[in-house]
Amino acid sequence: MAKSNDGEIALPFPILIGDIGGTNARFALLIDAFAAPREFPTIQTAQFDTIDDALQRCILDTTSIQPRSAILALAGPIQGDEVPLTNCDWVVRPREMIANLGFEDVLLVNDFEAQALAVASLSESDREQIGGGAETYAASRAVLGPGTGLGVAGLVHAQRTWIPVPGEGGHIDIGPRTERDYQIWPFLEPIEGRMSAEQLLCGRGILNIYHAVSAADGRETPLETPAAVTSAALAASDDAAVETVSLFSTYLGRVAGDMAMIFMARGGVYLAGGIPQKILPALRRPEFRAAFEDKAPHNELLRSIPTYVVTHPLAALAGLAAFARMPDRFGVATEGRRWQK
Structure with a gap:
């Protein structure tokens, strides 16, 4: 895995970034630190029983590029290995994502943390x-x-x-x-x-x-x-x-x-x-x-x-992309919010 200049482990590319709300979920794929994000169609959470099902059918089955990492912004507090969303029935289970979807690294952040990351560099x-x-x-x-x-x-x-x-x-x-x-x-x-x-x-x-x-x-x-x-x-x-x-x-x-x-x-x-x-x-x-x-x-x-x-129509994704590209620029806490293979 790559390391940043200050010794912290950076998430390996390709990285899937996601902004998951109660009604809609938006995702994009970062191939590397320089490529523009590849955006996927917006997902309506009610149409899928689980986030894993949505990711498999709408993301992983539609691209030949397997993301090695995922950074997901969620509405609500992040505690433990099972994180329920506030306004929909999805429960995010990072260990199962790693076991079943092929990720090596999963980081969960608060949805407004992603918005805060975005306003560091809005044009x-x-x-x-x-x-x-x-x-x-x-x-x-x-x-x-x-x-x-x-x-x-x-x-x-x-x-x-x-x-x-x-x-x-x-x-x-x-x-x-x-x-x-x-x-x-x-x-x-x-x-x-x-x-x-x-x-x-x-x-x-x-x-x-x-x-x-x-x-x-x-x-x-x-x-x-x-x-x-x-x-x-x-x-x-x-x-x-x-x-x-x-x-x-x-x-x-x-x-x-x-x-x-x-x-x-x-x-x-x-x-x-x-x-x-x-x-x-x-x-x-x-x-x-x-x-x-x-x-x-x-x-x-x-x-x-x-x-x-x-x-910006996708500000949260822009914030996550900025962090994924340049983690040294941001002091994002990962303790208790990051799972690795």
Whole structure:
């Protein structure tokens, strides 16, 4: 097996990289450190009983190149030899992958760890800046991903190395601040008696806000899906939907500002996940950035930190590819998360 310059074992090529979510799984194959990733069609997890079955039928049976290694990004904590996915029935068993699928080396990482790896080197064409602030290159960054849930990760720069910091920051408490917040808060659906950021800043959170806004004003709630609410908001065809997306942008700005201070993210705060790209016109409005900067006594600090929407269609795979090519550049922890033949 190859060794990196600092003595750490690098994964041998060809390397299969994968971003596995609750609904979809995306894979690409890296032949070597210089080749462009070969992307495979997106897999719907519900169509396969196991991840091994999906890999065999959709990847290994469709290429003459046998991957020697796999780096897989999973939603959820990684512990033990059996790792269940949070939002689908797959269970990842690296030892069985090595025994049955021909891999020599399997590394599992958190899904937002992969997003954090990506933002170390996104090009200008793969991100859109929202508001002011200037990027400091060799500085820490933060990533938030409103989608099915709310993912949060940090990327710390130290000793010329990018160190991803996964966590469960999407479950921090969030509370009301404005008069309007206090009007709608009694109608929001909590989780076990408290309001977490994820109860508001994800797909079901959009509906949570929409129902609360409507209840506070005594309105009906004809819109039944997050997509319907965001579409109506962007089309300005439903007043409650317009306010919902405005409030969503405000709450996202507040939490993003909190993460910027926690990580001292002078390198920027990045919005990944499915929702920010869909509501870009709303995020360009003043509410998001105003809430991000409204952090007295540190307003000036927040004004100096840039915020971006990640527009790369496969950012997590890009992050995994960067790590696979140049493991020395990243301080990715492998203890308890790597299995070798």
